[in-house]
Amino acid sequence: MIFHKYANPTRFLKLASLIQPWAAAATVLLFLSGLYFALLASPGDYQQGETVRIMYIHVPAAWMAMFCYTAMAVAAAVGLIWKHPVADLAARATAPIGACFTFLALFTGSLWGKPMWGTWWVWDARLTSVLILFFLYLGYMALANAFDDPARGSKASAILALVGVVNVPVIKFSVDWWNTLHQPASVVKMSGPAIHPSMLIPLILMALAFKAYYIWVLLIRMRAEINEGKIRSLRLRQVHAGQPPDAAGDKITQAVN
Amino acid sequence: MKRKHKRLTFVGVALLLLAAAAALVLTAFEDSIVFFYSPTDLISKKPAPDRRLRLGGLVEEGSVEKPGAGLVLFRVTDTAQAVDVSFTGILPDLFREGQGIVAEGHLIKGVFMADNVLAKHDENYMPPEVAEALKKSGQWQGNEKEKTQ
Numbered sequence: 001m002i003f004h005k006y007a008n009p010t011r012f013l014k015l016a017s018l019i020q021p022w023a024a025a026a027t028v029l030l031f032l033s034g035l036y037f038a039l040l041a042s043p044g045d046y047q048q049g050e051t052v053r054i055m056y057i058h059v060p061a062a063w064m065a066m067f068c069y070t071a072m073a074v075a076a077a078v079g080l081i082w083k084h085p086v087a088d089l090a091a092r093a094t095a096p097i098g099a100c101f102t103f104l105a106l107f108t109g110s111l112w113g114k115p116m117w118g119t120w121w122v123w124d125a126r127l128t129s130v131l132i133l134f135f136l137y138l139g140y141m142a143l144a145n146a147f148d149d150p151a152r153g154s155k156a157s158a159i160l161a162l163v164g165v166v167n168v169p170v171i172k173f174s175v176d177w178w179n180t181l182h183q184p185a186s187v188v189k190m191s192g193p194a195i196h197p198s199m200l201i202p203l204i205l206m207a208l209a210f211k212a213y214y215i216w217v218l219l220i221r222m223r224a225e226i227n228e229g230k231i232r233s234l235r236l237r238q239v240h241a242g243q244p245p246d247a248a249g250d251k252i253t254q255a256v257n
Numbered sequence: 258m259k260r261k262h263k264r265l266t267f268v269g270v271a272l273l274l275l276a277a278a279a280a281l282v283l284t285a286f287e288d289s290i291v292f293f294y295s296p297t298d299l300i301s302k303k304p305a306p307d308r309r310l311r312l313g314g315l316v317e318e319g320s321v322e323k324p325g326a327g328l329v330l331f332r333v334t335d336t337a338q339a340v341d342v343s344f345t346g347i348l349p350d351l352f353r354e355g356q357g358i359v360a361e362g363h364l365i366k367g368v369f370m371a372d373n374v375l376a377k378h379d380e381n382y383m384p385p386e387v388a389e390a391l392k393k394s395g396q397w398q399g400n401e402k403e404k405t406q
Contacts, residue, residue, distance in 0.1 A: 045382055045385075047378070081261055081264045081265045083261070116376065118349030118350075118374070118375045162268065170279070179295075183378050189380075
């Protein structure tokens with residue numbers, strides 16, 4: 001496997017600091033252009049009017065909610081099977097980002113549902129399965145941090161992440177398998193997108209912006225996790241050497257920078 | 258077999274079994290997972306009048322009557338069968354003839370007494386001018402295409 005190299009945290013840190021500024025720049029540019037098209041330079045819908053603009057946040061957030069969960073489950077599986085420490089960190093760092101995207105999708109969907117459907121919430125298959133996804137993220141985070149030994153936390157939460165992965169195809173196909181109030185897919189479907197190009201362009205730009213944002217924040221979180229690990233091992237070394245915990249504070253600062 | 262290969266096989270087999278279990282559960286509970294019944298389902302199932310359920314389909318063209326006092330009478334169709342619906346209250350903005358809707362209530366003597374009506378939105382998004390152009394050129398397939406099974 002080519003990714004073997006990056007299972008080494010030091011090599012990973014080098015690569016991460018190289019990618020991070022590019023991801024940040026891409027996020028800002030894509031959000032600026034995406035929001036310009038989504039809020040100003042795109043038409044209202046023939047049925048929904050201006051309310052359609054909620055879709056430019058809702059749909060990318062929902063896509064990312066599922067994407068992050070899949071990424072988290074794959075990273076957790078790699079950590080569980082091949083014991084790559086960086087994979088465990090990637091899974092841990094993805095969870096809160098994915099949970100935020102899921103919350104955003106649920107929240108904006110609710111705001112759209114009230115004027116369009118006539119209700120904030122219904123227990124149809126799509127909405128319920130996305131709510132379960134949100135709870136899976138919360139459960140994963142709680143379990144990953146419930147152990148004193150981070151390695152044990154990663155192992156237990158990896159199993160939860162893998163069990164929850166069955167929910168991802170259920171979310172995607174819920175609108176095809178059962179009668180739901182939620183509309184079926186518009187963009188990713190066999191007969192091509194059922195959305196006019198003037199609305200598809202801002203949607204795609206916003207989706208790319210969300211993805212770039214994910215990469216950016218993921219790298220920040222993973223670097224923070226690696227530094228946290230370094231601090232933890234330095235502290236442990238001090239304790240074993242019989243030094244008072246504050247004596248080597250400078251050494252820690254040096255190691256982190 | 259190396260230990261990591263063992264772990265890989267174990268995770269793979271566990272996921273397959275889990276997917277099979279999930280598929281069985283979801284198939285078994287299909288009746289309670291569906292959000293609404295179509296008129297055809299409703300006529301063939303003949304539910305008891307005290308059972309609260311949801312009816313989904315298209316508002317039949319030319320069937321909406323408003324005799325006054327907030328009362329609305331219309332027919333919901335899935336193009337094969339249709340059910341009469343009676344509702345008193347405020348309808349959602351998207352409610353119109355040919356629109357997909359979901360009504361909640363009870364089926365009493367063949368008439369669906371709804372206490373809540375939700376509008377269903379389809380998967381088509383386009384600017385008003387494009388919708389007009391499609392209607393003019395006769396390529397309009399908006400709501401008729403919506404699935405109602």
